[in-house]
Amino acid sequence: GQNIDQPTEMTATEGAIVQINCTYQTSGFNGLFWYQQHAGEAPTFLSYNVLDGLEEKGRFSSFLSRSKGYSYLLLKELQMKDSASYLCAVRDGNYQLIWGAGTKLIIKP
Amino acid sequence: KAGVTQTPRYLIKTRGQQVTLSCSPISGHRSVSWYQQTPGQGLQFLFEYFSETQRNKGNFPGRFSGRQFSNSRSEMNVSTLELGDSALYLCASSWGYEQYFGPGTRLTVT
Numbered sequence: 001g002q003n004i005d006q007p008t009e010m011t012a013t014e015g016a017i018v019q020i021n022c023t024y025q026t027s028g029f030n031g032l033f034w035y036q037q038h039a040g041e042a043p044t045f046l047s048y049n050v051l052d053g054l055e056e057k058g059r060f061s062s063f064l065s066r067s068k069g070y071s072y073l074l075l076k077e078l079q080m081k082d083s084a085s086y087l088c089a090v091r092d093g094n095y096q097l098i099w100g101a102g103t104k105l106i107i108k109p
Numbered sequence: 110k111a112g113v114t115q116t117p118r119y120l121i122k123t124r125g126q127q128v129t130l131s132c133s134p135i136s137g138h139r140s141v142s143w144y145q146q147t148p149g150q151g152l153q154f155l156f157e158y159f160s161e162t163q164r165n166k167g168n169f170p171g172r173f174s175g176r177q178f179s180n181s182r183s184e185m186n187v188s189t190l191e192l193g194d195s196a197l198y199l200c201a202s203s204w205g206y207e208q209y210f211g212p213g214t215r216l217t218v219t
Contacts, residue, residue, distance in 0.1 A: 031206060033206075033208075041212070042199060042210035042211060042212050042213055043152075043199075043210050044210070045207050045208065045209070048206055048207065087151065087152065089152075091206075094165065095164075095165070096154060096157070096165045096167075097142070097154060097208070098154070099144075099151050099152040099153075099154070100151060101149065101150065101151035102151050
């Protein structure tokens, strides 16, 4: 079966750096996505990786290793507003999006 | 450009009833996907429509159905509601690889 694993919850301190990992096993691969979802709101797009390597976008970076079935989202200079759930999703060989259960990130002052 | 809209935003139904949810995608987007989101389960893919054709379908029973109209608006229907159908139903439209989500419809089945 297809599977995406990410930690259920993480805690970090304001101003620090946090890395949220995502491992996947899918039938085919056509890209990996990270979305942010604040409580009670819809998910919003953060990043897209289809080739190995690091994609940087401001305070957020996303890394992909297709051979290891692994990705991480790196958040720098954490702010209280970064408290949210972070969803990892993989587009499989049939172009269907498979979603992880999400990582709830708690930022403490 | 207006975002993805979903109606209604909140709905309370009784077991055994049926429900229809509506989604209007961003203008120009021809792909619409539907998801069910419950606490701890994450987003579960229901189906995807593109130009009025169902392109992909998730592992949900036949009680869940959908359709897309020529103007790209989409509806999903759930018949014979069960308590376990209580969830947030999200619609997303896309042009290219990025999906844009609507605010969702919160369905409560009692």
